[in-house]
Amino acid sequence: MATDYDAPRRDEVDLGEDSLEELKARRVDSQSGAVDVDEAEVAESFELPGADLADEELTVKVLPMQQDEFRCARCFLVHHRSQLAVERNGELICRECV
Numbered sequence: 001m002a003t004d005y006d007a008p009r010r011d012e013v014d015l016g017e018d019s020l021e022e023l024k025a026r027r028v029d030s031q032s033g034a035v036d037v038d039e040a041e042v043a044e045s046f047e048l049p050g051a052d053l054a055d056e057e058l059t060v061k062v063l064p065m066q067q068d069e070f071r072c073a074r075c076f077l078v079h080h081r082s083q084l085a086v087e088r089n090g091e092l093i094c095r096e097c098v
């Protein structure tokens, strides 16, 4: 009796892991296709806040310098254009470094 009760439970667990792996694979696929809706659906149904956070960090890191930003020639930090103080010999210098 104990064996009969145990068998279906194990099947259930295996099934869950399988579908999770499947969704992870789908997640990668949808990322390459840049489908945001699909990604949100996966995160909601499986509640993986850690994985979601990792995605956000990746997005921030990959984000290139914006057109309204510049890199200071002295502190080498990227500032918004409003922080641009002077331009000398093609070098952009922020207000903090002037």
Ligand SMILES: [Zn+2]
Pocket (backbone or CB within 6 Å): 072, 073, 074, 075, 076, 077, 093, 094, 095, 096, 097
């Ligand atoms: Zn600077």
